[in-house]
Amino acid sequence: MSEQKTETILLAHGSGGRLTSGLIDRLLLPRFNNPRLAPLADAAVVDLKEASWAFTTDAYVIKPLFFPGGDIGKLAVCGTINDLAVMGAAPMYLSCGLIMEEGLTMDTLERVVCSMGQTARLAGVEVVTGDTKVVGRGEADGLFIHMSGLGMVKEGISLGQEKIRVGDKVLINGTIGDHGIAVLSAREKLHFETAIQSDAAPLHSLIAGMLEVSDQIKIMRDPTRGGLATTLNELVRGMNFGLTLEEEALPVSKEILTLCRLIGFDPLYVANEGKVVVIAAREDADLLLKTMRSHPQGRESRIIGEVTSGPAGRVLLHTATGGKRLVDTLAADQLPRIC
Amino acid sequence: MSEQKTETILLAHGSGGRLTSGLIDRLLLPRFNNPRLAPLADAAVVDLKEASWAFTTDAYVIKPLFFPGGDIGKLAVCGTINDLAVMGAAPMYLSCGLIMEEGLTMDTLERVVCSMGQTARLAGVEVVTGDTKVVGRGEADGLFIHMSGLGMVKEGISLGQEKIRVGDKVLINGTIGDHGIAVLSAREKLHFETAIQSDAAPLHSLIAGMLEVSDQIKIMRDPTRGGLATTLNELVRGMNFGLTLEEEALPVSKEILTLCRLIGFDPLYVANEGKVVVIAAREDADLLLKTMRSHPQGRESRIIGEVTSGPAGRVLLHTATGGKRLVDTLAADQLPRIC
Structure with a gap:
């Protein structure tokens, strides 16, 4: 009887x-090839200009490793x-550490590492x-x-909770809940009629564009x-202001909304991996919205709420039916191992 | 019936x-307290001077978490x-990520985190x-x-394999094999008559002293x-030089040597966590040895070998009995999960 032998990770692959x-030379180096990694020393030496970094x-412990719209490698980057x-x-610079279980197939590892390499290359890191x-x-x-990362903070950029003022607007660059539901569908092998994809995406280009047009971004x-x-x-915990969301303005796809109702989840608590929430001065909100919408990662951007004087430290939701409800932090997650 | 309830890690501790x-505020922040960590943002902002970093x-996946002379937290730092x-x-700066198994006791976590905090504080990072x-x-x-780390490379310091020359000396700051055997003893619950301790220790102060007295250190x-x-x-793989070790010069404690013989290990392949091997120009070797010996982490420093013209790319051992043997890389490790 002939049998195709599947190459797997052995304990000896971790022996040093x-x-x-072999694993490093054949599998990892070609994907991440760059002059700083090549010496394979105990640390990379990078030249950092005088700046804040x-x-x-x-x-990343996501389960399963592959899901609609991504995999653990793309997610990490x-x-x-x-x-x-x-x-x-x-x-600019990333580090990558892998903890592998004995028996992991070489094919799985290779797919993940390729995905990491490709995502990094496309993002220019x-x-x-x-x-x-x-x-x-x-x-x-x-x-x-x-994965750890280093990025340079441009001169003059200063973000922080302390800059938030009552009247500031809250923006988001698109629909919420996609990542969590996509991972859930893969994990539970649910077959939805519509293809739900994780929103996993790098947002640095979108965000750089926003920082270019406005110096009134308070925090992201x-x-x-x-x-x-x-x-x-x-963002509001312990602060002397609150935050109100408009339910009608929240971007949630019809599919996610339907599925969340079906399984009893609230999309407000479901993980995203390609979304940024921005608090910015009211006067720059429209300009930022326009800038965000002109970017591929921001087509469905919305202003979803604003900073209010009270209730301090709390998030309120103005519901579509005219009511108000407190949006609290959950003690436990709806979905463990989502990232 | 009264029963002491042991607090353990729940899946919900990972929910975000x-x-x-609670875990971060009560357990982690107090141990690592510093102004860069305190904002608990998505990244720390550090000011890096114009320099190479x-x-x-x-x-770190060491098993067991606690062993004579250290624990996973001290080891990581x-x-x-x-x-x-x-x-x-x-x-200067470290990052710390924890992957915890549901059911890990809070007490274990706290001991590890305390140890990390203390080791970092003592080391000034x-x-x-x-x-x-x-x-x-x-x-x-x-x-x-x-754990990831950032450290500043002082102006003028330049190390690398390409600086190594035939005749350079090989130095080490003390006995080999202690960490591996200490961990093995804890893992297998071996009770040796003599207390073997891991050598886990931060070496930056020893090394800084060496770099101060000599500009002839080629690589460490x-x-x-x-x-x-x-x-x-x-260090020699693919290079046009080789390396010869003097077995008689190798610092190995009597206890480690005895135990290694007993269990069939070769101390040359056993992990260390407080040792540095240095290749330096022959003319600076004695000065470096003296400097190393004057430091608490280098009392038992030795010159253990030298760089030779051949066999290129190989490590040879001059045995105590006058023979020569090749010291090859093992395909598999004697001890998995040693760090």
């Missing part, structure tokens, strides 16, 4: 020895880029340093990625885990 | 919601610091950004830490996973 270097890190971009930084570790079967779930965040509701609550 | 912020990342230090950089993720029971093994590496043999092989 011959198999480790944003430094971020995230672990986009997530890291976006964490830098919302700080007003131009993303470089993976300059990395690490690989292997743990035994049952000691991890396939593949975890951790990417509403990932916990969704828009959690992100907005973080 | 209320439990996540070293940027490194590592995943020391390992990251050392990866920067061997690049000739002064470590700051944890400025971080991330927490939780995966289900059986989807990880207790706790994995990933920390011989962690795969041990001294693997590190030295990486």
Whole structure:
């Protein structure tokens, strides 16, 4: 009986020895090729100009590794880029660490690494340093990625909660809930009639355009885990102002809305991976909206609410039916392992 | 019946919601407290002077989490610091990401985080950004830490394989094999008569002192996973020179030597976490040795070998009995999950 042998990750791939270097030379280096990574030293040396730099890190444990619209590799690069971009930084250098479970197929790893390389290349960022570790079967779930990033904050850019004023507008660059529901559909092998795709995308070009036209952006965040509701609550927590959202203005696709009702989720709490929420001075809101809509990542941008004097520290929703309800932070997530 | 309830990590601690912020506010912030971390934004903003910066990342998956001489938290901080230090950089900023398995006890997490905070403080580095993720029971093994680091490379410091010349000396700052054997003893619950401790320690102060007295250091590496043999092989691989070690000069404690013989390990392949191997010009070797020995992390420093014209790309050992043997890279590690 002949059988095709599937190449998998062995514990020895994490030994630091011959198999480790083989993995790095054959699989990783070609995808991330750049002069700073090539020496494979203990750290990459990068030349940083005199400036403020944003430094971020995230672990990616999403389940499953592949989902409509992306995979853990694309997600890691986009997530890291976006964490830098919302700080007003131009993303430049990434690090990539892999924790692999023994038995992970080489094919899966290769697809993820290709996706990471391609996403980074398209976004104009470089993976300059990395690490690989292997743990035994049952000691991890396939593949975890951790990625850190460095981005330069342009002179004159200064963002922060303390800049927020009553009357400021809240904007978002498109529909909410797509990532979470796409991952859920892949995880539970749900077959929806309509194809729901994760919104995973790098937002640094959209955000750079916005920072170019307005110096009245107060703060930006990417509403990932916990969704828009959690992100907005973080922005008002402990502050002497509140925030009101207009339900009718919230961009949610019909498919997401229907599915959320079906499974009992609130799209306000569902994760996004290609969205930025912006608080900006009222007078610049329309200009920013126009700028955002002219960008491929912002076609469906909307003004969704504003900063209010009260209730301080809370997020209120003006419902479509004319009521008001408090949008609180959830104690637990609706969907674990969403990013 | 009364029962003491042990607080453990729940999936909800990874939700990004209320439990996540509780964990960060109560457990993490107090340990890493500094003005760059405090805003808890998506990235830390750090001011980097015009200079070359070293940027490194590592995943820590060591098993067990606690071992004689350290724990995964201390290991992560020391390992990251050392990866920067061997690049000739002064470590400054760290990021910390945690992947926690549901059910990890809060007490364990707290001990690890305290240890990280203390090691960082003593070493004069700051944890400025971080991330927490939780995966289900059986989807990880207790706790994995990933840490990235940034360190400034002083003007005029230039290290690299291409600077190595035949006749250069190889130095190390003390005994080899301690970390690996200490972890093995904890993992297998071996009870040795003598207390073997991991050598986990930050080496940036030792290395800074060496760089101060000599501009003839060609390259430095920390011989962690795969041990001294693997590190030295990486340094000569593909080069037109070789390297010869003197077995009699190799610092190995009597306890490690005995135990290694007993279990069939070669200390040359056992991981270290507080050692640096240095290649330096012959004329500066004695000065460097003296400088290293005057530092607490270098009391047992030795000159252990030299760079030779051949066999090119290989590491040779002059044995104590007058023979020669090739010190190759192992295909697989003797001890998985050692760091």
